[in-house]
Amino acid sequence: MNRRARLFLILFATLCSAALCPSARAQPFPARPIKLVVPFAAGGAADLFSRTLASGMSTELGQQVFIEVHAGVGGLTGVDATAKSPPDGYTLCFAGAAALSAFPFMLSKMPFDWQKDLALLTIVVRVPEVVIVTPSLGVNTLQEFVAYARANPGKINFGSAGAGSITHLGAELLKSEAKINIAHVPYRGVGPAITDMLGGHIQMLVGDVPFMVPHIQSGAVKALAVTSGKRASALPTVPTTGEAGYPAVNSDNWYGLVAPAGIAGDILSKLRNAAVATLQTAELKAKFESQSALPSPSTPEEFAAFIKAEQAKWGPVVAATGVKLD
Numbered sequence: 001m002n003r004r005a006r007l008f009l010i011l012f013a014t015l016c017s018a019a020l021c022p023s024a025r026a027q028p029f030p031a032r033p034i035k036l037v038v039p040f041a042a043g044g045a046a047d048l049f050s051r052t053l054a055s056g057m058s059t060e061l062g063q064q065v066f067i068e069v070h071a072g073v074g075g076l077t078g079v080d081a082t083a084k085s086p087p088d089g090y091t092l093c094f095a096g097a098a099a100l101s102a103f104p105f106m107l108s109k110m111p112f113d114w115q116k117d118l119a120l121l122t123i124v125v126r127v128p129e130v131v132i133v134t135p136s137l138g139v140n141t142l143q144e145f146v147a148y149a150r151a152n153p154g155k156i157n158f159g160s161a162g163a164g165s166i167t168h169l170g171a172e173l174l175k176s177e178a179k180i181n182i183a184h185v186p187y188r189g190v191g192p193a194i195t196d197m198l199g200g201h202i203q204m205l206v207g208d209v210p211f212m213v214p215h216i217q218s219g220a221v222k223a224l225a226v227t228s229g230k231r232a233s234a235l236p237t238v239p240t241t242g243e244a245g246y247p248a249v250n251s252d253n254w255y256g257l258v259a260p261a262g263i264a265g266d267i268l269s270k271l272r273n274a275a276v277a278t279l280q281t282a283e284l285k286a287k288f289e290s291q292s293a294l295p296s297p298s299t300p301e302e303f304a305a306f307i308k309a310e311q312a313k314w315g316p317v318v319a320a321t322g323v324k325l326d
Contacts, residue, residue: 029089029267033064037093039078040161041071043191045208045293049125049255050094052287056278061270065092071188073325074162075099076111079258083112087119087262089271094124097254098165101310105318106164106325114258120303121257121272123296124279125288128209128228129170129251130235132221137203142224142244145204149180156182158204159193164325167193169314170206170227170251172321177246197221208253209234210291227251232292254296254310256303272300 036054040046047067054065070078075096082093100114112118131142137156139145149156160168163186175182182204187193190207197205198220205221209232216223216235223238227249231240241249257275259268278284279297288295298306 029270030061030063032090033066034061034089034271035068035091036065037068037070037078037082037091039070039072039075039093039096039099041187041189041191042069043195043211044161044189045127045211045253045291046075046094046096046189046255047191048210048291049127049288049293052284053094053124053257053275053278056281056284057271057274060274060277072162074103074160074165074168074186076103076164079118080111082258083117083260085260087260089259089263089267091260092121092271093258095256095258096161096165097310098162098169098314100256100258100307102166102169102314102318103164103325104311105315106323108326114307115304117261119259119261119263119268120300120307121259121268122275122279122300123254123256123298123303123306124275125255126294126296127253127255128226128232128292129167129206129253130209130212130216130226130232130238131171131174131204131206131224131241132197132212132216133204133224134197134200134202135219135222136200139224140222142239142241142246145224146178146180149178149182153181154183156180156204157185157202158182158206159185159187159190159197159202160206161190161193162186162188164323166251166253167206167208169317169321169323170249171204172323173251173317174206174227174241174246174249176321177248194221206251208293210293213291225249234290234292 038050057065076099079099085091225241276297279295
């Protein structure tokens with residue numbers, strides 16, 4: 001067999017192999033399920049919102065988007081793990097507010113740089129917070145709670161979704177503004193915190209309104225004030241902290257969708273478009289808004305500007321309250 005014939009046979013065999021072997025052909029993205037990291041323990045508002053988003057994105061992408069809980073350090077651990085994941089589009093993260101906006105002021109060294117190590121897809125949802133207490137305290141208003149705390153310094157324990165989380169900072173801000181001495185007990189999410197609260201182990205908590213509403217309506221806990229500029233539609237009779245005399249205590253929470261930096265542009269666009277399309281569906285809007293939560297699709301540029309504005313807000317708060325994580 002001459003050299004030309006051998007080359008022809010090699011080329012023919014290669015082409016046949018590529019045609020017959022699925023692994024040799026380029027597969028459109030996504031070719032397998034996508035992981036959505038949720039950096040808070042199951043059972044909280046992040047769990048509720050992330051599962052709704054994942055379900056819609058699964059439909060949009062034609063592949064399952066599944067939840068993987070990676071809780072710790074007020075939501076920082078999961079975001080860090082995501083930043084260090086392969087930039088192939090198969091790992092996303094439902095990042096909380098503190099990890100991107102407040103932690104840089106609490107740590108001497110961040111484990112990642114959000115501007116270099118993360119790709120921002122969109123803000124997902126903005127959520128009001130509410131101050132709740134156990135009925136056993138016998139207080140009905142924020143003013144009564146402050147008076148009780150002043151009369152019983154160091155005897156009230158408050159929980160949070162983790163040290164440095166927005167739920168922690170909101171309570172620290174109230175502690176500072178009201179000049180009360182209450183003790184922080186961090187958890188790996190609001191879910192475990194509310195469980196301990198119902199068990200009588202902590203007496204106060206600042207948490208996302210959507211997760212707190214059922215407990216408030218059942219009478220298991222008492223709502224004292226919403227830490228937002230206006231009342232929450234799900235809790236219309238609960239005053240704001242401003243109405244209760246503490247306008248500086250404002251701690252709305254939010255969640256955003258991020259991915260490791262370096263993902264190919266077409267893949268990143270496909271993921272973002274699926275998320276935005278989901279956030280714009282009537283079904284999701286109704287579900288979020290029924291919980292006083294606001295779906296907030298954005299461009300990556302708007303998301304980046306929002307983070308910088310949040311950092312400008314929380315930096316002075318961290319400095320004033322002295323919260324440090326190391």
